[in-house]
Amino acid sequence: MEQGVFQIGPIRPPSEANSLLLRVTENCPWNKCKFCMLYKNSTFHTRPVAEVKKDIDVMAEYRDRILAHMHQGEYDMQAIRQEYLSMPTDDARICYQMVFTWLTEGDRQAIFLQDANTLVLRPEWLIEIVSYVRERFPEIQRITSYGRANTLARISQEDFKRLREAGLDRIHSGYESGSDKVLQLISKGATQEDEIIGGKKVKEAGIELSIYFMPGVGGKALSDENAIETAKVINEVNPDFVRLRTFILRTGSLMEELRDAGLYQEQRDIDKLVEIRKMLAHIDPKRAHGKLTSDHIINLLQEVTGYLDKDLSSMLEYIDTFLALPDREQKQYQLARRMGFPLDWKYLYRLQPQDQARVEEMSKNIVDEKEWEALLHRFTDRYI
Ligand code: SF4
Structure with a gap:
């Protein structure tokens, strides 16, 4: 593996947006859900525990190096920039940047284990990884992971208890x-x-x-x-x-x-x-x-x-x-929301006048149900 680099998987739940991401497996072992296109062209692999531990070491090293640039509660940004630029490769810079963002803007107490179904790993391997995260990142309060229902049903109660004791806090399913x-x-x-x-x-x-x-x-x-x-x-x-x-x-x-x-x-x-x-x-x-x-x-x-x-x-x-709102108001809100305005319908009036006018006109002019749904779909299709 390239020096100073760790793997980064493609997704995490929105609620883990601020967590540090640790890739424990690659892709999805099931990969058959008809609505999901995320891993369609990728094959599932487990990663050797030793390799994942090396990734944890690299993350911990970057954390230590970045924190060493903090003096009296302030980061020395010049020193951090120099260190960033001195990284041997672009990939190493991306990894360094990820740890920096996690430390400065993220949740410094949370780690999410990627990818789609980490619980499919042999419990003893996952326990070893979770324990090692706890050892190298003692400040972590929350370790979370995805787990598919079918996988969860096959894991024994005893193994779940061992995972809990090792430090797994939450499963997203x-x-x-x-x-x-x-x-x-x-x-x-x-x-x-x-x-x-x-x-x-x-x-x-x-x-x-x-x-x-x-x-x-x-x-x-x-x-x-x-x-x-x-x-x-x-x-x-x-x-x-x-x-x-x-x-x-x-x-x-x-x-x-x-x-x-x-x-x-x-x-x-x-x-x-x-x-x-x-x-x-x-x-x-x-x-x-x-x-x-x-x-x-x-x-x-x-x-x-x-x-x-x-x-x-x-x-x-x-x-x-x-x-219970009149159709006209429902449609205006639907359209505004689907266009990406993250607002409550009660605050539609806060839209910029030109956006307001566009929403009103489009929701008034499109009366055909199929055409209306197709319009909403065009906006929502890009979100996922
Ligand atoms: S289990 Fe999750 S990642 Fe895998 S195919 Fe289904 S939805 Fe996609």
């Missing part, structure tokens, strides 16, 4: 749906039973569980099923976080083939919100206490967030207020 019919449709390679068994084991071990729900992914035919069965899983498992990722049919994805074959009909943008409402309406606040977050620009209403027990009625009320 793309459940997407709690419905077996939907999971099969999208080739998720997991069942509702996997989600419940795997999720319960994670929680039982004292590891935080953060699951992702994809409203709309079941299409028109399975919308109710998607909402109700997902709520059922959430009630059973009681995850710490439920994160919304509204489904968008990506151009070039295998979901397109399903649609073109007449096997799938995408819902209207607004109906995906109705589905979120339906899922929430089936939550049992006596059993589900975690936090629902809408931490992705792809969600129409970013403000739908809160604890599933104490904030449930206010979240429902918030959605209902939006759904």
Whole structure:
């Protein structure tokens, strides 16, 4: 491996945007979800533990070197720039820069283990890696990773406990749906039973569980099923976080083939919100206490967030207020949001006058439903 370099994988959950990224495996071992195009042309590999440890050493060395340039609470930026420029290669400079950004702008207490399903590693290997992170980065408070439901269900309770003791704090899992019919449709390679068994084991071990729900992914035919069965899983498992990722049919994805074959009909943008409402309406606040977050620009209403027990009625009320707006206002907000303005509908008036005029004109002039949905889709397709 090139000197002074560590691997950097392609993605992390939005909530880990400020974490240091440590690549433990490469790509996705499943790689069959029909909505996902992320790793389609890449093959999965585990990385040897010794290689990952070397990456941790390089990160720790950069951290030490950068922190050595801090005097009386201020970084000596000239010395840091010189050190950056003295790096032997561009890749080494990128790595140095990543550690610097993490130290200065990121969450200095968090590390995320990449890529798509780190939990697929043999538990003893992952334990060794997590322990080594703790040893070299004793300041770290949170180590997190992705883990697919089917993988979680196969890991023993004992191994989860050992992972927890080693220092794994949180697992993010793309459940997407709690419905077996939907999971099969999208080739998720997991069942509702996997989600419940795997999720319960994670929680039982004292590891935080953060699951992702994809409203709309079941299409028109399975919308109710998607909402109700997902709520059922959430009630059973009681995850710490439920994160919304509204489904968008990506151009070039295998979901397109399903649609073109007449096997799938995408819902209207607004109906995906109705589905979120339906899922929430089936939550049992006596059993589900975690936090629902809408931490992705792809969600129409970013403000739908809160604890599933104490904030449930206010979240429902918030959605209902939006759904009760006149069509004209709903459309204006939809368009503004899909154009990338990250605002609450109550603040539409804060748009720049020229943006306001554009939004009003387009939402008034496009009356054909298909044309309207196609327009929204053109904007959202670029987000993911
Ligand atoms: S498990 Fe995750 S990364 Fe892998 S194909 Fe499915 S969605 Fe994509």
